Amino acid sequence: MRQDEAWQLLDRLHQAQNAFYQGGDAAALREVLAEDVVWHVPGRSAVSGDHRGIDAVLGYFARRRELAGRSFRLAGRQVLVGDGDRIAAVTDGHAVIDGQEFTWPALALYQVRHGRIAACRLLPFDVEEFDAIWADRAAGPAHEAPLRVRPRHCDAQGMVHASRYYEFFEDAFVGWLDEHAGGYARLREAGTDLVVVSSGCDHGAPARLDDRLTVRVRPVRVGRTSLTMSFTVHRRETVIVTGQTAYVAVGKGKGSVPLPEPLRAVLHSPPTG
Structure with missing residues (x-):
């Protein structure tokens, strides 16, 4: 050559x-x-x-x-x-x-x-x-959620609509809370909610009707009042979508509040701001 x-x-x-x-x-x-x-x-x-x-x-x-x-x-x-x-x-x-x-x-x-x-x-x-x-900078444990693509997830061409991935992210995050932090209901009972402040995803390959996918979620950044989660949707070795969502902890009538103890207990990185 x-x-x-x-x-x-x-x-x-x-x-x-x-x-x-x-x-x-x-x-x-x-x-x-x-x-x-x-x-x-x-x-x-x-x-x-x-x-x-x-x-x-x-x-x-x-x-x-x-x-x-x-x-x-x-x-x-x-x-x-x-x-x-x-x-x-x-x-x-x-x-x-x-x-x-x-x-x-x-x-x-x-x-x-x-x-x-x-x-x-x-x-x-x-x-x-x-x-x-290129180290894995995870700030806490991961959770994997299996997912089968249903007709309601798809457009007229039988491919998953882009907006549906944000639903997949949220469902996987709730599963992460259930596995590692006692569940979303426990946080709300203690007077804390988690509100989305930013979210985005990058599309690498399409997913189609009846595909069996896995959504992997893990924390990647921790602040005093905030938590950023990373999501990877894959079909075996094929990465379909990657994304991140940032949450901030809020209290009733108090605005942002420190992350509650059940969350802090499972996160590796100490709060920094």
Whole structure:
């Protein structure tokens, strides 16, 4: 492969990745990745592992987008090519995670097939640093809720309507409260309610009628009066949607109040503001 061809292919890949990491859809990525693409990520971080197939790889990309809050960017630095179908590229990554700015280099070994990326083996220059950047920053235990897509969840084309995912998030959060904090009713009986102050989601793949999904919910940020929950809706290895919802604790006639003790008792991060 000629070097100019390699640069053009990697420019397409990085542009598609960066657009996706900023919240765009996956259409451009599906144009540059093979259906059976494999992405190997070393280490023990929240994104490590062998991601096999285009849906699993897009799920890996979505996980990085979620962890970096849409701040993740890639920039190519150097490319090496030979006579075969392999490309070696040095790429810089940049992200702001939990208010801290990170920049790191990595070597990526790509295999190309018919003008598309068929495999990538990521080799960070410093694996320990890479693991720390992409660590799982959960602030408490997770809860998983099974879900079967019903006709009422779908539009006329038999796909889950975008608005329904917020219902799935809320149901999963209530399940998390039941499992870990004594239930929503217990909080209300103690005079505290949890009110949504912001919510959003990113769509990676469609879900359809009769799909069997799993909604995974976990706390990712804790304040004195607030709690942010992260949601991942997946079908086996395929990530359908990721999202976050921030709640604030309110008391009757008191406005915002500190998070109640049943919640604080199961959260790893101490209240900070």
